[in-house]
Amino acid sequence: MAACGALLLTASCAWTGDGGGGGTEGRLPGAPAGVTAAAGSATSVHVMWNRAPDGTGIAVYEVYRGAVKVREVPGSEHMVDVVGLTPATAYVFTVRARNSEGRSGPRSGRVRATTPAASATDAAPPTRPGSARGEPVGSRSVRLSWGASTDDRGVVSYDIHQGSSKIHSVGGDRTATVVTGLRPGTRYSFSVRARDAADNVSPAGDTVRLTTAPGTDDARATAPTGFRAEARRADGAYYLDLSWIPLRADGVITEYEIHLDGRPATSLQWGGAVPRERASYSFYAGRDAGVAYRVRIRARLPDGTWGGFSAERTAVTKP
Template identity: 70%
Template sequence: MCGSLLVLTSCGGGARNDDGGGRLPPAPLGVTAAAGSATSVHVMWNRTSGDPEVARYEVYRGATRVERVPGAEHMADINRLAPSTTYVFTVRAVGTDGNSGPPSKQVRATTPTAVAADRTSPTRPGRPHGRAAGSRAAQLEWSPSSDDRGVSSYEIYQGTSKIHSVGGGQTATVVTGLRPGTDYSFTVRARDAADNVSPASDAVRLATAPGAADDRGTAPTAFRASTHREDGSYFLDLSWLPPRTDGVITEYRIHLDGHPVTSLVWGGAPPRGRATYSFYVGREAGVAHRVRIRAKLPDGTWGGLSAERTVTTGAQR
């Protein structure tokens, strides 16, 4: 949600394909793995750049591929694991031509022991504080939570969006992939092996330093709006192209006549390319509506508003 915020890049192009099919994506760098609970591990890595372009990443547990994510994502939660078990993970980048690059270095994570009938949540993380680290990162720290069976992981939220995760023995982290010149509000939650989650910590509020393209490129583009009538009611039909971001966008907010009226959350994989959505606006013809849309970005903040369109129910297209 998570889109990923690890956006450090590996440099240069990949290795040459021995079959003569061009260059392969390089091995992902900065791979880490941390147990999130007794049955899950959170794997993260840095964005791979260069030639060729990365279409997706594949996460392997040993020799078995266990997860595939789009090239814009840089983290994955691996679930349905066994408690008290050490796992070895690697990540491969796959180019747009379908060729896989070499595996990353191996990383290990050990799931904690499962605890039967544990319904006690960890305590709230204490004394959170932080500071901006330039225009695109923030350093966060907090005091540890306590739990009768032990804390397995800490999760970092921006607003209501989980954007980062670290192991239960860690009480500091660097969150990357932020936007320049942007106000943020981070909270921390602790999770134990039985997936009990603590209350959120107090908020850490900070602003990243100004930089290039502070808010540009965060609005949906090619926004279109029309209406149709169905069973005596009128619906507003929207379509748009998502903004290009380092992560996947799963939530949008629709503004109607100057006010936010509804949120759209994709239940499955968000559509690639042009997205569409329809919603009910009433039964009366001849009513004009002004509509705009904005995306919730992978860093947990809201992007810019799209261009505004005006449509009238019952009007001829």
């Protein structure tokens, strides 16, 4: 079994396995991971975080602007729009979880967002998003894309609606997202609206109707892609160097689980800037030459469930 070591500066390493455990009674909730904040308009910021894994007993998430608690949302949700803000102003947000016993855990890391300047004379909404498309990604996710809107002052964000309810928001420079946390074998309707700094909202784009795959699946469509694993010798020991392309989801993926020879070996969690294009990680594999390790990796999705496993690679510690 490999041991933790040679971590990236932004990652922390923790062992997984059978020992320890027990219930969650008397334990404080952990700090929410994957917190992001992005301006939705000149007077609003969209704050998101990763849902806690199933079974941790989170009753409420508390959202703070600086030292002030501004919103509470049920534990089943992982995003909120903070409104009534001042244009052209920088804000700092944190989130913390409160369990069913009323005990609050530590706050998340701080995230910053700056609202754009507003124009009192801007009454024209952005154009309607076009070319909306989508496809199921297994039984619990869908991938959506749309054509860019235009606006005389610039598109600040896109609102994603499920039926009549807004479920997500992305920056105005994005025209695609993956929505997770859906139910298997269920039909959904999605649409997209563009928003500018003055909070003018476009008409809804085309409605995209999709049905998730029935039952359970291996979540292959939510697996990291481009996975590579190589053994490296340094200072008389061997290390496994891993790299992969993260899934682009409706949140930030911060946690991964690494399997060696079909069993959980170690997990890692980013505490700083999360790689978006290609992630890499290295850990200690011992001093024995001629050992072949079968390696694969999977991510914890923003909805708290595990995604699919990457392709399995073999790394050999050569003399």
